[in-house]
Amino acid sequence: MLQEENENLREKLRIAEENFREAEARVMEFEKQVAAVGKGVSLEAKLLNRKEASLRQREAALKEAKSKEGVDAELATLRSGVMNAKKEADSVNDKLQVTQSEVKSLRSMTQRMVLTQNEMEEVVLKRCWLARYWGLAAQYGICVDIAVTKHEYWSSFAPLPFEIVLSAGQKAKEEYSQTGDDNPERGKHVQDLSDLTGESNIETMLLVEMGLKELTTLKVEDAIVVALAQQRHINSSRLSISDLKSPASDPKYMEAVELSPEESEDVLFKEAWLTYFWRRAKTQGIEEEIANKRLQFWIGRSSQSPTSYDAVDVEQGLMELRKLGIERRLWEASRKETEDHDSSLTGN
Numbered sequence: 001m002l003q004e005e006n007e008n009l010r011e012k013l014r015i016a017e018e019n020f021r022e023a024e025a026r027v028m029e030f031e032k033q034v035a036a037v038g039k040g041v042s043l044e045a046k047l048l049n050r051k052e053a054s055l056r057q058r059e060a061a062l063k064e065a066k067s068k069e070g071v072d073a074e075l076a077t078l079r080s081g082v083m084n085a086k087k088e089a090d091s092v093n094d095k096l097q098v099t100q101s102e103v104k105s106l107r108s109m110t111q112r113m114v115l116t117q118n119e120m121e122e123v124v125l126k127r128c129w130l131a132r133y134w135g136l137a138a139q140y141g142i143c144v145d146i147a148v149t150k151h152e153y154w155s156s157f158a159p160l161p162f163e164i165v166l167s168a169g170q171k172a173k174e175e176y177s178q179t180g181d182d183n184p185e186r187g188k189h190v191q192d193l194s195d196l197t198g199e200s201n202i203e204t205m206l207l208v209e210m211g212l213k214e215l216t217t218l219k220v221e222d223a224i225v226v227a228l229a230q231q232r233h234i235n236s237s238r239l240s241i242s243d244l245k246s247p248a249s250d251p252k253y254m255e256a257v258e259l260s261p262e263e264s265e266d267v268l269f270k271e272a273w274l275t276y277f278w279r280r281a282k283t284q285g286i287e288e289e290i291a292n293k294r295l296q297f298w299i300g301r302s303s304q305s306p307t308s309y310d311a312v313d314v315e316q317g318l319m320e321l322r323k324l325g326i327e328r329r330l331w332e333a334s335r336k337e338t339e340d341h342d343s344s345l346t347g348n
Helices: 002-113 117-139 147-155 161-178 184-197 202-217 220-230 261-284 288-301 308-323 326-347
Strands: none
Touching: 117 147, 117 161, 117 202, 117 220, 117 261, 117 326, 161 261, 161 288, 202 220, 220 261, 220 308, 261 288, 261 308, 261 326, 288 308, 308 326
């Protein structure tokens, strides 16, 4: 029994030793594995460290490159902005030149649409003519259907036609006697007349010219001359407008006839009118020799009491003024001065 127990113990001991050796072998193997794993981890850590360093280098390089690219991009943006600004400046400059050209053109057009001082003065006097003769037409029953309306219209612009035209003739006479185109009274007179217009656009001149053409077409002035002469109780069968405009040497006019107050006023009105326009013609150098003679003639007549001779002479004087186109040529000369002035401004 004891021997059997010893054998059992030996067997157990042997088995325990084998188990120990096996366990020890496993431990050693495990240690080897752990060591191998440690080496792998260490290598991997080194690799990771290297990779991290490489990544950091790349990151720094990328940052530097990015910074450089940012500067280049900014420079490129600035260059692009400069080019765009230059293009815009060129475009603005082109538009400015076009605008300046348009402004000059508009200024020139505006100047052509605005009347000069002399032209405004002429408008005033022609309105006076229209107001006076439509008033006389209404008074003597000529063109009764429109005379009153026309008189009211033109009188609204020229309430004192006789006084204004006489004033213009007197000023022209004073200027001639003083031989002063630079006479300070000239500027005062022009201003006085232009104050009555309240307008300075070319439309006013066109309106008065249309009004004068209508007056002539309807032969209102001729009819008024006859009506005024009839006031002196002259036989109407012997009196016609052609008689009144015949030469003063005609036997019928060898003896001067005293005029009625209305006729005298009409003669004075027309003498002042002729004095004014011949004075302007002389100043502008239009028919200068004739203008000088006519100016002296009408100035001399203005100091005398009108007679029937004067009535004939003023009608002939008006016919001569129209035949020579003095009013039209004055207008053309004035417009040319305006255009020359505009051209000089445009040239600058």
